[in-house]
Structures are given as C-alpha cells and as structure tokens.
Amino acid sequence: MHFHHADLFEGLADAIGDRTAVVCGDDRATYAELDAAANRLAHHLAGHVAPGEHVGIHLYNGLEYVTALLAILKIRAVPVNVNYRYVAAELRYLYDDSDIVALFYAAEFDDRVAAARTDRLRHLIAVGDSAIADAVPYGEAITGSADRDFGPRDGQDVYIIYTGGTTGLPKGVLWTHEDLFMAFGGGNPYGPPHTTPEGVIEQARTAGPLTMMAAAPLMHGAAQMGTFIAFWMGATMVYVPRFEADAVLRAIGREKVVSITITGDAMAVPLADALETGDHDVSSLFVLSSTGAILTGAVRDRLQALLPNVMIMDSFGSTESGYTASAVAGSSPEAGLKYQPNPNATMAVLDGALRPVAPGEMGVVAKTGRIAHGYYKDPAKTAETFVTDADGVKWLLTGDIARVEEDGTIRVYGRGSQCINTGGEKVFPEEVEAVLKGHPGVFDAVVTGLPDDRWGHRVAAVVEPRTKDLTDADLDAHCRERLSGYKVPRQYAFVDELVRSPSGKADYRWAREQFA
Template identity: 45%
Template sequence: MADWDFASVFEAVSRVFPERVALVHGDRRTTWAELDANASALAGALGDAGLRPGDVVAEYLRNGPEYIEAFYAASKAALAPMNTNYRYVDDELVQIWTDADVKAVVYAAEFRDRVARVRDRVPSVRAWIEVGGDGYAPGWVTPYSEALAHTPRPHGGGSADSLILIYTGGTTGQPKGVMWRQADILSLLNSQNAAPLPDHGDTAAIERHLREKSRELRALTASPLMHGAGLFFTIAALSAGSTIVTLTGTSFSAEELLDTAERERVASLAIVGDAFARPLLAALDAEPGRWDLSSLRLVFSSGVMWSSEVKSGLLKHLPRVRLLDGLGSSEASAVASTVSTAGNVADTATFRPSDRAAILLDDGTLAEPGDGRVGRLAVTGWIPVGYLNDPEKSARTFVEAAGRRWSVPGDLATLEADGTIRLLGRGSGVINTGGEKVFAEEVEEVLKKHPAVADAAVVGVPDDRLGRKVVALVEADGEEPSIEELRAHARSMLAGYKVPREIGFVETVGRGANGKLDHRALTALAEERWGRA
C-alpha cells in the first residue's frame, strides 16, 4: 500500500470514526480518538527519552489496550515496534533485547522484578515504561500514566523504510528478529481483505473508502499479540475500522472467551489451533445452550495444528461459522489456507496455496501438481527484508529462484494433483507446541547442565491439545535424579513452554560416532511410551 506505515492508516481511521470504539478489554472501552491521543502522547514520551527514527521499542506485555497503543505510538514516532515473549526468562530477554539494540521497553508491572534483574545487562535501553502497578515505582521506571502526560508527537507521515521486528523461536536455537517493512505487511493484509483499501493515492483516499465500506464489526484476538498470527489479525481488523476485543485473563479460559464473544457480539475470532479449539469444544459440548454466538461468522488460526475432528465438532455448535486455517510463519505469512464449513471440513495439514506460494525443490525448480516430489514451502511477493544481524541465515531463508525472491522457512511439503499443499513438517529440530516454537537442542543443552545428566535427547510427540508436546529422554550420570528435580532445573533457565512435559530415562540416547542423534528412532521410542494424550 504505497509507502504507508501503520500510523498513516490508523490515523485515517481515527479521523473518520473518532467516537467509534477501537478497543475493548473487560469493562474498558477506548474510542479511536482516545487511542490516537494516547499513541501520540506515548510517541512524545519516546521522543523525549532520546529515541530517534529507526530505534527499536520492545513490548513486554500481554494482550490489552496498551499493547496496541504502544505499537501505534512506535509507528507514529518512526520507530520499530518489537514483540517480546512474556514467557521468557532473564537470559532470553537479555539475548533478544541486546540483539535488537532496544532503546525502550514498555512492560507490564507484573514483570517488574524480572525487568529489574536484567536492566543493567541491557545498557542500550533509555526508557523503561511500566504499565499498571501499585502506584509506587523505582526511579528508573516511567509509569505509563506519566508517559501519557507528555506533549503529543505529530506523525511525520509514512516512510518506505519503517520496519517492524518480529522475534521468532526459529530453527537456530536462539530467537531471530524477522524484519518486515510496515508497508509490505499492510499490502499483504490488504490483499486478503474482502473490501481492500486503495493501494495508491493519499490517506484521503483511505478515508473516503472507510466512509463508504467500513462496518462496525468486533474482532476478538485471543491468540497472543506477541506472535505474528495474532498481531497480523489485529492490524487487519484495525485497518478496516473494526473494534478489537482482548481477554483479561493471564491464562486461556474457554469460558472467558465464550462469555466475552457473546457479550461483545463478536464477528470474528483468532485462536491458536487445537490448543484453544479443544477447550472451546469441550465447553460447548458440556453446555451446548449456554452461549449465544449468533454474531460469530469467522474463526481464524494460523501456524499451528488444528485437526479436522475438532473443526467438525465446533461446526456442529456453530453451523453458520467459517473456520479459516492459515499456513504461515513470521517469515512467510499467508502462504496457504483452508476454509471449513458445516458439511465440508478440510483434511488436517492440507491447504490451498495462495497465488504467491510454491514448493521449491532442491534443484532450484518449482514442483508441479501431482509430481510427488518433496520440497520446501516457499512464498514470494510481500516477504521480509531478512533476519536482523544474521546475513547468513537471511541468505539461506530468502533466496532467488525462478526469477523471483522467495521466503523459504523450512517446512517440507508436496504439491498434490488437485493443487493443494500437503504439509509434511519441518526438517529441522523444531517442536511446535501450542503455537510456540521449541528448539530441541536448546532444551537438551539445558538438561545436560544438570550434574546427574550425562546426555539428553528432546523430541516432540503428538498431543491432542498442543499439536506436539516436548518430551525428554535422559541418560543419567550415575544415580537418576527425580523427574521434578529435572523439571525445576529446566524451568530455572527456560520459558515454561520449553520445559519437557514428559521425561524418561534411557540407558543411552544412542549418539552416533558423528555425535548426532537418531531423532526418528528416539521419536518412535517416545511415542511408544507416551503416545497421544
């Protein structure tokens, strides 16, 4: 969309619909005028702290109005907003904030103790802005309420160079920052819009379009804003003038989601595959007449397992709803999708590719329908600039082939005779568990730091709710430690979702002479022991 940034589009919406509700969070209501004013003031606070165009602002927050206000503010100030996984522990935070050379962190008061421990290890940060809290704040903290009292900073207009950083667990063991141009994300999302915004002209053209086409719909983002799927869903909805609804709980509750969707008359909903869909189905099965969801028209998920049997169950309760299952990642968004409706449920892991997608073969050619050849899923067109500070990984992932530049994150797939994509999985040691990426080698190395562990192998096994769960096979060095001791050890150094859900002891993990593990054999052993649960 030309060279606009997020702020250009959001400001157009706020001018057209100043009194329309933009954000709903529990009992809180934020109009578009209030959202714009808060973002302008926060942009002023960031500028007053010494941040300059191109600097990075990290958001260490759960879903809520402040996440969107800070995101909007960064764009207004020509800064790069950056996500932060709120499950990360100290070393993980230091790693990504140092890698991104972060200049400001907007964080929730619940994380103050962790921030206090790491702040001296991230000397690049000039502003620590705390959301919430009990009224007391140390001298190094800027309370969010004080930040909103700053003189508003005017938006200088869109820039072709405005970026957003999306840190992803990736396949290298350390999170990597995926650099997107804001204009490319807007163009990508706009291409999927039923009533797309004009892709040329000035913001007055956007305003005219919104007056003619925008409907006051409500979209509930249950999936985390700290991940690309939830964030992109939210950007798309806001760009169309819709209202974003977020949940107030700190952990997922199917009942809270259903209560909120009913109360707010939600039209669309973003979830995290089976991790959210199974509890939702269980709640609907237990009390089928409890919730009036007649306003709901679309449920969306992307990047995580959403099984056909769960979709079928949901559609029995929601026969008028479309279930949109997207295939994509932080590096390659909107690659393919399936739509399931009552009486027409798509097979698990089968997708209809977008016109930008292909299967890239090892010889640099593109697969033909029905040729049976396994290749890597690739997408062209609007794709990231690359990985921050990692030219080698950028060169491996963003490649030239067939006269185009492609994003090739590593998912293996085949192109079926009917033109659908059959996803086979990722060829690297990444376990996708409940929408989170876990690098097996990282967990193995942490386990091996325990004095009673000689070696360890970590694999993923099927799980009905999470898609896959993290399982560790441990080779003890003498007396076996307790399972809880190992979990506590891992939890002290890793985010909770990386801690193995199952741990078992083996005589040997069976490393070959080259030091490599036979992950296929180890996975089979783990599946035999624990199977699907």
C-alpha cells in the first residue's frame, strides 16, 4: 500500500466497509458500495484510457462525481476538475489545455460539451439522457466486474487540480499523491504526520462516528480534499447537488452534520441570511471551517451570533500549498488577517533574495516541504512560482504579501498581484472589501484599481446592495470612518448581482469590465 488515494480508499473499504461514506440528497453509499461501484466504472474506463492519461469530470455534486473520481484514480489515470459554469469557449480552452482523452459529464451540458469537444477527447460518459451520439450512458458504464484486479500504484503518481484564481486562464496544479495527502491534512492535520498508509486505515477504523459536509462544489479542489480528509477519518461526507443555503441547512439537520467546510463570504452570507429567515435545526453542528476565500470579520461575527455554540475556523492555504495556517482570534481583513502557521507546515515570509524577513518587515508568504511541483504545460509560470534558494531549498511563492509579527504570527495584507498603487500608497483590495461588506446595506463587494491620470490608479468598488436606496455618499461616509483616505473608493458601480467564481473568489477582470 502507498500514500495513493486509491490505495488508501480500498484499505478503508476493507476495514470499515459497512459505514456510510457519502450522502447527497436521497442517495447514499457505504465505503464498500462506493468501492464496488468505482471498481465497475474503472474496468469500463480501463478499456478506453491508459495509465497517466487525463480524464475530465464535468458534473454537479453527487455520488457519480465521487465514483468517477475514484475510478480514474484506481487505473492510475489523472482526474481533471471541470468548472460547470464555463461556457463553450472556456471549456474548449480547458479541454485542450488539460489534454483530457475522456470525460464524465451531465447531460444538461450537452450543447457546451459538443461545442467544446477536441479531437483528443475520444470517449464520453454521460450522466443523464444525453443527445451526443457516441456517449456511453453512465448506467451502462457501471455494469462491469466489481473485482479489484488493478495493477500496483505509486505515491508519485500525478494528481491535477485546475484552479481559476482571480486573474488569468485556469492553471493545472501538479501534485504527487503522497505530497497531496500530506499537504491537505493527511487525516491528521494537528498531530504528527502519518508514517505509513496502514496507520491511516487504523486511525479510521478506531475513530468514532462523524458526519462532515463540504458545501462547495466538488469541481473545487477544497471540496475534493475535504472529501478525502473525511475518508481518512472514517467519516461520512454529505453534499448538496449545488450550493443553496436552505438546502445546506436542511442537510445539516437531516444528517446531523458535525463539521462543515465553506468558501468564504460567498457562502457565509447566504447561510447567515437563511439562518435568520428560516427555521433550521443545526444543533448537531460543532465546527464551521472556511477555506479558499476571504471570510470577513463582519460576516464571521454575524454567523457567530447566529451559531453561538459553533467553533468558526478560518484557514489559510491554496491549491498549490495545501493547508498552511489558521487565523488567530480577532483576525479579519478589516483588522488585519493574522495567522498562526500550522506546526506541520514549513512556512516563511521571504524577501526578494528568498531570505526570511525580520519581524516587522514585509515579504511574500512562501512554503516548502510538501507542496505542488508545478503547473501543467506552463514552464514559465512554474519557474516564477516554484523557486530554489541559495541553500537548495525549493519554495512555493504564494503571492500573498505579509509581515512577520514579534510573536511569530504573520499578518497577511493580500495578494500582491492585486495590490493597487495609488499615488505611491499601496491598497490591498481585501481590506477595503471587508469594510464595505460591514455596511448593513451591502450584500457583496469587489474592489479593484482603475487607471488614473493623476494617481496612477484609483480605488474603485463594484457593489451588490441589499437595498435600492444605497448611495455613494453612504458608502463614502462608512469607509472614511474606518479607512485612511487614500484607501476609500473614488468610484462605485452598483450591480444587481456580483459575479464570483464558483469557489467564491473575486473576479477582478469582471469588476474592471463593469466600469468600462
């Protein structure tokens, strides 16, 4: 057995096969049932896909997504997560860039799949009644042998997670299975890392019953990794097909969910709204963890008031780094994001020469050790992001600008690539966004920089208001009480609905287009 996600899951199916592994709506499967279904699907897939080839998953959350993911891993192929919100042109880029040769897709995406299909994409498996002539129905593909007669695997096999980020085209982040396992908790995020795969199985076997939930779509790396972390703990993972706050809260009550993972304000705000207006039983909930996007202090405080008995955690990390740090008490974009590095994460703040900065100095957040090893088909971006210092240590430069505090914590100001230089002063959008979202009349906001003849750039905000009577003057007064003058937005655009990525990240290109 290796630190390979398929090896580990098969070990769990043998050790705790009768436990429920996944739930989505009325559908549920035990570890043994999920393993058997993945074996059948893997045998079909092996007739069309060779080890090392790439297979896309273009589905909503559901048992089919998890089964397809495991099937791909079982035959040592490489899964590629596909954003279901992409239009045909975006899909064409992703299908081509990722070199997928096979695709699982929902039939409702027929038109987009047909329009985006590349010559390399030779095999389709459709969930639902698809009109694409050569697509194999999912139900037919999963009728083969349930035997587990696959060849040996290796912890150095490749796992790819595509990430859209806030700017630029999607990038395929390259991991080995072993590094991915270790970086994303390894089932033991706060204790010593596992030394053997068998130890993971034993930990799950002896663990008590636990029900967890990933509110984000499985096409997002955080939800995939959250699923595997639940498995390594021998837990049940609960999903909803698509994020909808009332559906999430109903699932928490129905399945007695103890821990839920969300992605920042984009999910926290609708959940808070639903808690205020609905009658939901969330008495089982003990932990709410946010990762992958900003959770502002005002939103967190609102959730905490609605969930007084729930521990709210805010984690710092990325698709390239894995879990890295946890926010300390009082941390928020308004007051300054302050994190305590995970004791298992080799994390530093580096200067331009890749040397650790002294307390009080600014630098770039970096991580070494168990990290991704590059971007698929992008050697230039790989060389820019994954660097080696004078001592031969390989670092991942996250792009986040931070300062080291005297107590060893780090204060993160924001992504350097989005920093707005206005008259020589630096403004980090996250801080201004957090202040705006603290106004009771604001539902959501994204801040960006616009060209300015005098200042180089000026601060501008796209705002989705809660009320129609919200004005620029209201927001200006609110911001001037809480921000230095140069940080206050000079221009606003009010929109009916603010566009974010499905993972909750701000779309800064879209924001700038609103002003154009």
